[in-house]
Amino acid sequence: MGNTHTPAPAQSGVFSCQKLHIQRQYRYFQERLLIHITLLRMFQPKSYETLLGLAGFSDALLTNHFTLYQGYVTNTNKLHDIMGQMVDAEKAATPEYAELKRRFGWEFNGMRLHEYYFENLSKEKSNPNADLSVIQKITEQFGTFERWQTIFTATGAMRGIGWVILYQEPETGHIFTTWVNEHDGGHLAGCRPLLVMDVFEHAFMLDYGLKRADYITAFWNAIDWQIVNKRFAA
Numbered sequence: 735m736g737n738t739h740t741p742a743p744a745q746s747g748v749f750s751c752q753k754l755h756i757q758r759q760y761r762y763f764q765e766r767l768l769i770h771i772t773l774l775r776m777f778q779p780k781s782y783e784t785l786l787g788l789a790g791f792s793d794a795l796l797t798n799h800f801t802l803y804q805g806y807v808t809n810t811n812k813l814h815d816i817m818g819q820m821v822d823a824e825k826a827a828t829p830e831y832a833e834l835k836r837r838f839g840w841e842f843n844g845m846r847l848h849e850y851y852f853e854n855l856s857k858e859k860s861n862p863n864a865d866l867s868v869i870q871k872i873t874e875q876f877g878t879f880e881r882w883q884t885i886f887t888a889t890g891a892m893r894g895i896g897w898v899i900l901y902q903e904p905e906t907g908h909i910f911t912t913w914v915n916e917h918d919g920g921h922l923a924g925c926r927p928l929l930v931m932d933v934f935e936h937a938f939m940l941d942y943g944l945k946r947a948d949y950i951t952a953f954w955n956a957i958d959w960q961i962v963n964k965r966f967a968a
């Protein structure tokens with residue numbers, strides 16, 4: 735009588751084997767799903783190769799600049815993923831997580847500001863014509879286009895590395911010329927970037943050495959005013 739249940743250990747072995755198989759399959763699909771979701775979340779670097787041949791910007795300088803930009807995209811994705819993994823591993827309350835969190839804005843803005851910058855440049859000659867809404871706003875607010883141009887240029891000539899951004903404040907519609915230190919210090923919360931100029935040394939030194947003023951002149955000649963006008967909300 736005591737041997738009635740002798741097959742049980744064998745069945746138990748089959749069940750535990752099946753259970754292990756199902757667990758492995760579940761883990762496999764869970765990992766595939768996670769990879770898929772992560773890929774969907776990732777930022778993709780944009781191509782600005784059409785800018786090659788831009789007057790005042792050598793192809794070598796532009797190519798190096800595109801590579802730097804791609805690095806910001808890579809690091810933005812990387813930080814996003816690492817921080818997600820740290821949260822899952824219950825490491826969100828660590829100093830390491832806090833430092834990555836601080837770093838994220840620097841990388842993200844480095845990515846996005848380069849996109850604004852490359853996208854407001856064009857090989858096609860573009861003029862700040864008076865019939866453009868953004869030019870009318872500049873004139874209305876600064877008196878003359880030239881007066882505002884002096885302010886923007888002087889901001890770009892400031893010592894240090896960063897960006898000059900013409901921002902539009904959405905509540906009042908006012909525009910501001912702003913210095914952003916590195917990629918993350920000095921942004922105006924909620925404002926829309928209309929015109930973005932990179933004044934990190936990598937943006938000009940290869941072509942102009944220390945002559946930042948000459949680079950800024952080349953930048954003025956390369957602005958796509960149609961894009962700047964499109965970003966402006968009249």
Ligand SMILES: [Fe+2]
Binds near residue numbers: 799802848
């Ligand atoms: Fe740059």
